[in-house]
Amino acid sequence: MKNQLFRSSILSTALLLGGGAAQAFAQFAATGTTTVSVAVAPESAIQVNTATTSLTEASGPTIFGAPFTGTTNFAYKIRTTKVGGTGAITVKITADFGAGGPSVTTPPTGDAMTYSCTATSGTACTGPITASAAAATNVATFGTDAHSAAGAAASDSGTVVWSLPNDPIYKTGTYTATATFTISAT
Amino acid sequence: MARNPHKSVAATVLLVFGYLNLPSRIQADTLTISNSLNANIVALGALSVPGAASLTNTGKVFNTFSGAVSVQYRARTSASGGGNLTLKVTQDFQTGGPSVAGGDLTYVCGAAGLGSACGTSTASTSSATSVVTLPASACTGGGAPCSATDPNSVVVTFSLADRPVVKTGTFTANVQFTISAT
Numbered sequence: 099m100k101n102q103l104f105r106s107s108i109l110s111t112a113l114l115l116g117g118g119a120a121q122a123f124a125q126f127a128a129t130g131t132t133t134v135s136v137a138v139a140p141e142s143a144i145q146v147n148t149a150t151t152s153l154t155e156a157s158g159p160t161i162f163g164a165p166f167t168g169t170t171n172f173a174y175k176i177r178t179t180k181v182g183g184t185g186a187i188t189v190k191i192t193a194d195f196g197a198g199g200p201s202v203t204t205p206p207t208g209d210a211m212t213y214s215c216t217a218t219s220g221t222a223c224t225g226p227i228t229a230s231a232a233a234a235t236n237v238a239t240f241g242t243d244a245h246s247a248a249g250a251a252a253s254d255s256g257t258v259v260w261s262l263p264n265d266p267i268y269k270t271g272t273y274t275a276t277a278t279f280t281i282s283a284t
Numbered sequence: 285m286a287r288n289p290h291k292s293v294a295a296t297v298l299l300v301f302g303y304l305n306l307p308s309r310i311q312a313d314t315l316t317i318s319n320s321l322n323a324n325i326v327a328l329g330a331l332s333v334p335g336a337a338s339l340t341n342t343g344k345v346f347n348t349f350s351g352a353v354s355v356q357y358r359a360r361t362s363a364s365g366g367g368n369l370t371l372k373v374t375q376d377f378q379t380g381g382p383s384v385a386g387g388d389l390t391y392v393c394g395a396a397g398l399g400s401a402c403g404t405s406t407a408s409t410s411s412a413t414s415v416v417t418l419p420a421s422a423c424t425g426g427g428a429p430c431s432a433t434d435p436n437s438v439v440v441t442f443s444l445a446d447r448p449v450v451k452t453g454t455f456t457a458n459v460q461f462t463i464s465a466t
Binding site: 127128132136137138139140142143179247249252253 | 329335353381
């Protein structure tokens with residue numbers, strides 16, 4: 099009885115091994131097909147092309163009548179969800195000008211830095227918009243199923259034109275602030 | 285016509301008796317029989333691929349999607365022959381999605397267990413493109429002069445351009461691998 103069980107067990111094992119080997123090679127054929135799938139999600143990316151934007155007096159120095167102005171160029175890619183998606187480009191002053199100079203956080207009366215926008219897709223902001231160090235402010239918005247230019251390497255572009263009043267109260271010197279652009283898509 | 289039961293029993297007894305006494309009647313002898321065994325070994329190829337593969341990307345900033353498929357194959361080529369393992373996209377991604385016909389899907393091969401692996405290639409819906417080229421007298425498994433492993437394998441890594449113009453959603457394409465040997 100024991101022997102019979104033993105033989106039976108060996109036979110079953112051999113059958114199992116044989117079955118496994120057959121199964122491992124069962125899928126071999128002259129052709130085989132793989133279904134490749136990709137889940138495409140809403141995405142967005144931005145590149146600021148003007149690393150340093152110099153604000154200069156349009157009418158030349160010593161006039162005071164014209165504000166300091168300068169243009170920041172950026173490129174972006176965006177894809178929003180085909181039903182119910184949205185997108186936005188915003189800007190926030192993450193580092194204000196230094197002491198004695200202009201201020202975004204607490205500007206002298208009438209000295210707020212403002213900007214206007216352009217964008218090749220979406221809806222660009224209509225200036226002047228007051229820049230803020232406390233909250234991100236609008237540069238452009240996008241609706242459902244929005245797509246920037248075709249092509250893996252292609253992108254859309256936009257600008258922010260800054261305007262900073264030239265107040266005699268500012269001390270002479272060079273002042274810098276940091277503007278951080280953010281793009282998002284849902 | 286009724287059979288005679290006595291006759292039948294007698295015949296059976298004689299047969300049994302004859303069988304039991306057979307060894308004593310066999311004389312020692314050697315009998316040689318020649319027989320020709322012909323095996324027609326032909327060139328062959330077979331492969332196995334996973335049924336599905338996912339292409340993924342990191343971040344949400346239009347990085348390229350990528351994914352790998354391990355192709356297992358077995359082959360035997362003749363002394364004057366060779367072979368090919370190819371792929372062809374037999375069904376492109378759906379409308380609104382990426383486009384193989386538009387050149388969005390490329391692939392590159394890892395080291396091939398047998399034969400020469402492809403470099404970076406663009407997948408096509410209109411023609412088969414190379415994955416592995418098999419030389420003459422190539423064979424899978426058993427060690428030299430064949431490969432050491434059985435089956436052989438090659439990893440095909442796909443790259444899919446993530447273009448902003450593509451709509452959101454899940455898209456699929458069918459990639460058919462084919463092996464041939466001569």
